[in-house]
Amino acid sequence: MSDRVAICGMGLLGGFGAGRNAACRALGTGGGPNGAVDLGNMEGAASLPAYIADTTLLEQYLNKRLLRRVNRYSKMALLGACLALEDAGCGIPVASDRVGVIIASGYGALSTTFEFLDSMINDGDALASPLLFSNSVHSSAASHLSILLQISGPCLTISQFELSGVAALMTAYDWLADGAADAVLVGAVEEVNSVMSYCYDRFGESTATGTMGEGACFLLLRRETDAVNAQACLERVACPEGSQLKREPGATLVVGDDGQPCCADYYRSLDPGISFASRYGSLPSGQIFDVAFSVLAQQMGIISGRVQSIKADKEGKWGEILIAPRTAPARETQFMDESHV
Amino acid sequence: MDVRQKLKRIIVEELNLEDIHPGDIDNNAPLFGEGGLGLDSLDAVELAVLLEKHFGVAIKDMAKGREVFRSIDTLANYVEANAVA
Structure with missing residues (x-):
């Protein structure tokens, strides 16, 4: 194959909003946090600023009933993926076994993970919620994408903290080079919650210039030689x-x-x-x-x-x-x- | 609260049936599959945990669970017969 991979569609959401236009506006204005997350500690009221994503738009792409077991983390992933597919001019659902999915996430589904841990602490391990467990694993978002968007090619989740994104793109490169897929949806997904807010405060992360962020960003990749609608390579x-x-x-x-x-x-x-x-x-x-x-x-x-x-x-x-x-x-x-x- | 009403509220809230009001669930309507609430096997696992958590009632026999999970009425009858006083 060509040693270049084409970006045929992009779908992103975060504190800046959802979609290409919102991201372009943020590029122009410089952006900034649009909300706050409670620390969730005993003292109560304190919170830290954060970039908060809104997934309301997802119901334009997928029936609400289909989303009843999809948590917020996976909704961000689904919306990012739908926006990328739409940006590339593709139909939803995809219904193809030649498309792959790779999700990169440092933290995974934080809120559900801690809800599940709380259910174990509060009710005992025998009564821990199966639904919370199934949504707490890092691969849950990729599974929801695969099922709801009918993408039956290879499906993978990569968690390598700051290198999660590059590792996901390297893997997509390999899949396209090997012919394992003709197109790959590669996306970053992260979620903030009160535990992260507490950690930022408690362990000094808030002393840095960084501000907690969440959202999703998906790229639809193809071999450059196959791409007729490349936006970049x-x-x-x-x-x-x-x-x-x-x-x-x-x-x-x-x-x-x-x-x-x-x-x-x-x-x-x-x-x-x-x-x-x-x-x-x-x-x-x-x-x-x-x-x-x-x-x-x-x-x-x-x-x-x-x-x-x-x-x-x-x-x-x-x-x-x-x-x-x-x-x-x-x-x-x-x-x-x-x-x- | 009546056991049936409590079961309906738990099912709607804990299984995230956002578009269904507890009062709209018929006591004899099937909970699983087409023609009823449309719950599936993953809901069944969660429902078994919820019965134990809220009523202290365990379902050990999966074959029996199939009949117990048929409707709100069958669930309520099982809870009333097996709940710890």
Whole structure:
């Protein structure tokens, strides 16, 4: 295959709103937290600012009855995926076994995880809620996507904290290269809750410049040679060895500096770069948001030429994504395996 | 609260049947499958836990559970016959 992967659709939601237009507005205004999350401790009232996503729009894509067992974390994933499919001009549901799903998440379904733990503490392990358990596992969102959007290709969830996004994109690269799928929906999903708010306060995360964020960002990827509606191309996706970043000549540096103190030193060691974190908040899997915002910035003329996106973790490892703007005009959407074309 | 009313409220609230009002559930309507509430096997597992949690009633025999879970009436009869006083 070509060594480039095409981005054919993008769907994102977060504190900035939902969809392409909301994200473009945030690019223009600079963004900022749109809500707060209670600390949930004994003292009660205190809260911290946060970027809060709204999933109301999802009911435009999927019947409400189908969503009764879908928690908020998975609703964010479903809405991000639906927006990406719509952005690519694809039908919903997808109904294809040639499309794959990869979800990247550092924290998983936080609210449901702690609700499940509470049910064990309050009622004993024999009476812990099966429904809460099934929605608490990290792979629950990918499962809901696969079932409700009728995507029966390979399905995976990756949790590698700050490197979750780049790891998901590397895997999608492999699937497309190997022919395991003809298209891959890759998405970052994160959720905030009162436990995270408490931890930010209790363990000093709030002393950093970062602000808790939640939301989802999905990219619909295809082999460049197959894509007729590419919005941009990923030229390189990697986790390079060593700590020395090789700057890509002429490319704009986008750093995933979302205020986490553990990674701040690394970002400070780099050339000054752009950070989009003020639009979406602090997210472990935020590098996929950086890819989407970079493409939007390219399309809006805010960035010219290629983007080199960098996201570091606290162990000094980092992920690198090189994003090239679309060079050919968009053509009519064509998608799915041969039987659907 | 009457056992039937309590069962309906628990089913609607805990199984997230947002578009159904407890008062609209017929005592004899099937809880599972088409033509009733449309609950499925995952709901059944949750319902078994909810019966034990709210009424102290366990269903150990799965074959018996099939009949007990047929409707609100069959559930209520089982609860009333087996609840710890």
